[in-house]
Amino acid sequence: MLKLVVCIKQVPMVSELPWDPNTRTLKRNLAEGMMNPACGHALEAALQIKKQHGGHIVAITMGPPMAEEVLYEAIAMGADRGVLLTDRSMAGGDTSATSYTLARAIKKECPDFDLVLCGCYTSDSETAQVGPQLAEELDVPGAAYIEHIAVKDGAFRLHRVTDNFLEVLEMDMPGLVTVTTHTYMPRYPSLEGLQSAFARSDIKILNARDLRLDPAKIGVNGSPTKIINVYSPTAAKKNIVMQGTAKKVVDEIFAKFADRISGAIGKDLKTHYHDNKACTK
Amino acid sequence: MDFNPCMKHQAVRKAVRKFAETELGPIAHDIDRDARFPWEVIEKMRPLNYFGLQISQEYGGAALDSTSYAITVEELSRVCAAVGLCITVHNSVGAYPIEQFGTPEQKERLLPRLASGEWIGAFCLTEANAGSDAGAVETTAVYDDGDYIVNGTKVFVTNGGACDVALTFAITSPDDRRKGASVLIVEKSMPGFAVGELEDLSGMRANPVSSLFFEDVRVPEANLLGRLGDGLKIGLITLDTGRIGIAAQALGIAQSAFEAAVKYSKERQQFKKPISSFQTIQNYLADMATEIEAARLLLYRACALKDAGQPFSAAAAMAKLYCSTTASRVTNLAVQIHGGYGYSKEYDVERFFRDAKATEIYEGTSEIQRMVISRAVLAQLV
Numbered sequence: 001m002l003k004l005v006v007c008i009k010q011v012p013m014v015s016e017l018p019w020d021p022n023t024r025t026l027k028r029n030l031a032e033g034m035m036n037p038a039c040g041h042a043l044e045a046a047l048q049i050k051k052q053h054g055g056h057i058v059a060i061t062m063g064p065p066m067a068e069e070v071l072y073e074a075i076a077m078g079a080d081r082g083v084l085l086t087d088r089s090m091a092g093g094d095t096s097a098t099s100y101t102l103a104r105a106i107k108k109e110c111p112d113f114d115l116v117l118c119g120c121y122t123s124d125s126e127t128a129q130v131g132p133q134l135a136e137e138l139d140v141p142g143a144a145y146i147e148h149i150a151v152k153d154g155a156f157r158l159h160r161v162t163d164n165f166l167e168v169l170e171m172d173m174p175g176l177v178t179v180t181t182h183t184y185m186p187r188y189p190s191l192e193g194l195q196s197a198f199a200r201s202d203i204k205i206l207n208a209r210d211l212r213l214d215p216a217k218i219g220v221n222g223s224p225t226k227i228i229n230v231y232s233p234t235a236a237k238k239n240i241v242m243q244g245t246a247k248k249v250v251d252e253i254f255a256k257f258a259d260r261i262s263g264a265i266g267k268d269l270k271t272h273y274h275d276n277k278a279c280t281k
Numbered sequence: 282m283d284f285n286p287c288m289k290h291q292a293v294r295k296a297v298r299k300f301a302e303t304e305l306g307p308i309a310h311d312i313d314r315d316a317r318f319p320w321e322v323i324e325k326m327r328p329l330n331y332f333g334l335q336i337s338q339e340y341g342g343a344a345l346d347s348t349s350y351a352i353t354v355e356e357l358s359r360v361c362a363a364v365g366l367c368i369t370v371h372n373s374v375g376a377y378p379i380e381q382f383g384t385p386e387q388k389e390r391l392l393p394r395l396a397s398g399e400w401i402g403a404f405c406l407t408e409a410n411a412g413s414d415a416g417a418v419e420t421t422a423v424y425d426d427g428d429y430i431v432n433g434t435k436v437f438v439t440n441g442g443a444c445d446v447a448l449t450f451a452i453t454s455p456d457d458r459r460k461g462a463s464v465l466i467v468e469k470s471m472p473g474f475a476v477g478e479l480e481d482l483s484g485m486r487a488n489p490v491s492s493l494f495f496e497d498v499r500v501p502e503a504n505l506l507g508r509l510g511d512g513l514k515i516g517l518i519t520l521d522t523g524r525i526g527i528a529a530q531a532l533g534i535a536q537s538a539f540e541a542a543v544k545y546s547k548e549r550q551q552f553k554k555p556i557s558s559f560q561t562i563q564n565y566l567a568d569m570a571t572e573i574e575a576a577r578l579l580l581y582r583a584c585a586l587k588d589a590g591q592p593f594s595a596a597a598a599m600a601k602l603y604c605s606t607t608a609s610r611v612t613n614l615a616v617q618i619h620g621g622y623g624y625s626k627e628y629d630v631e632r633f634f635r636d637a638k639a640t641e642i643y644e645g646t647s648e649i650q651r652m653v654i655s656r657a658v659l660a661q662l663v
Contacts, residue, residue, distance in 0.1 A: 032291075032295070034295065066288070068288065069288050069291065069292055072288070072289070072292055073292060073296070076292075076296075188296065188299070188300050188325075188329055189296050189329075190328065190329045190330050190343070191293065191296070191297075191329060191330040191331065191334065191343040191345060191349075191353065192330040192333070192338060192341075192342065192343035192344070193330075194289065194292055194293055194296060194343075195289075195338075195343050195344055195345055195349070196338075198288070198289040198292070
């Protein structure tokens with residue numbers, strides 16, 4: 001029976017969130033929380049491994065008390081139990097502080113795990129760093145952006161698609177993977193699952209003291225990353241009217257924009273165009 | 282008194298909303314246009330317990346509390362009222378009476394099939410000459426050697442074209458108006474049972490509403506629900522529960538129309554301004570928001586009373602009356618805010634407008650709800 005840990009983050013439902021142009025931040029207080037999409041795929045991967053090989057799934061999340069909701073959702077989908085890490089001192093942690101905290105919780109709650117599964121990134125920060133950093137903290141092999149997990153002879157065989165190549169990797173147990181959103185489409189939680197999860201779920205709540213966390217390594221104070229600015233990139237469109245003969249206009253386009261067009265299509269158009277012009281002369 | 286939804290109710294709402302928006306959202310317009318029951322979505326709903334919302338877990342149901350049940354119907358109907366209708370009718374007047382009044386054998390045999398959605402349920406009361414007046418039913422069930430022989434025609438049966446089991450209201454003692462009716466569990470496989478043409482209705486077009494024909498259908502005595510002559514009692518209690526479902530459905534339609542109206546009013550420019558900047562439109566939106574909130578509170582209060590085991594008949598009637606009236610008013614204003622586009626089938630508010638009207642008619646008309654409410658009021662106040 002495999003011991004599986006799935007790390008899940010509750011993220012704001014960004015599609016429903018207004019953006020405050022003055023403070024240049026999301027109005028998070030208006031946010032409905034939801035399970036980070038990629039974490040849903042990681043959970044589905046764990047559920048499919050469990051179905052095939054037998055297993056026990058612990059879902060772990062770190063966040064404010066309301067983040068408990070994603071653990072109920074995970075249990076409704078098929079996880080066996082949940083662990084909520086919540087403490088004001090953990091708030092505002094960067095990926096390093098988060099990985100440290102998650103690692104301590106995993107070592108305490110599931111020290112003999114076979115596989116930790118994370119989403120490849122979160123929709124609210126998109127750093128994709130927590131998974132790999134967590135593997136370091138746990139001192140186990142880690143493989144990111146995994147699309148298929150097979151269990152064979154006490155090891156994992158993993159598929160990863162990068163730049164149109166399929167990599168097949170082998171990883172010893174215990175290990176950690178981050179799962180993409182391309183495969184392992186998450187199932188819907190059943191209504192009976194939700195009802196039972198809330199009626200009799202086993203959710204453990206742990207704070208910094210329970211985990212004996214080093215205060216210098218958690219929360220804002222324990223985060224080496226400092227966010228200097230958050231802003232919404234702007235894109236402006238402008239019409240330019242060119243006049244004259246076709247030849248004149250085409251020459252002008254290439255003189256002014258060949259670099260940009262080349263960048264977009266990946267060909268050195270300036271040289272190409274001028275070479276062709278030279279040939280026709 | 283806590284007006285904040287608990288975490289479970291939030292989770293149920295999110296789960297159902299996600300399912301409805303993903304699976305029903307892309308097809309809701311087309312299945313309404315084509316009057317097509319979406320079997321492919323029904324198939325996906327079966328394992329998720331949508332057909333066993335309040336059936337006990339021992340029979341494979343989800344055993345939801347009434348507020349979770351209402352939220353489920355509300356969220357389905359927010360996207361597709363015709364499927365919301367199928368689910369609420371199946372659960373509240375198809376399966377619930379069996380759970381409530383069925384014998385152990387009936388529960389054992391029928392509830393697992395209903396909870397899994399293998400069988401879809403319907404409730405047949407309305408006839409050509411009987412609707413609000415349940416006592417005027419003409420369908421008969423005559424006892425004959427261990428069976429009841431059922432003859433008659435039911436009309437406007439929700440889920441009629443898809444049902445596997447029909448709880449059928451029939452006269453067993455023609456001379457006794459009060460105790461003369463009974464409810465029989467008629468199964469689709471019984472000879473003499475036939476489904477008529479689908480009704481060509483204004484709204485709820487994706488639900489296979491149809492007539493059902495009963496021609497010398499032999500129904501075993503074991504399929505009598507409750508006791509002989511309990512028809513009126515079962516009907517009234519069942520409809521109290523059914524009204525919670527229809528109120529939830531109406532609320533979902535109103536919510537959807539309101540959201541569409543807010544969005545459109547911010548986008549639509551007239552006189553070089555979004556129309557939401559005009560006071561008349563703002564007043565419309567304020568009225569819509571207020572009525573929807575009031576409707577929601579009435580509905581959830583009826584649910585809370587039911588779960589607390591307190592009398593909820595009048596509260597359910599108030600919720601049904603107010604939610605359905607609100608749905609009609611809100612969808613009417615949503616069409617008005619959309620102007621010509623709202624009158625076009627291209628926009629969803631046109632569908633919401635047609636769907637809303639039905640909620641004022643079925644499961645007891647608004648006039649019948651007022652009768653139920655006034656009886657309760659007059660019985661209480663000196």
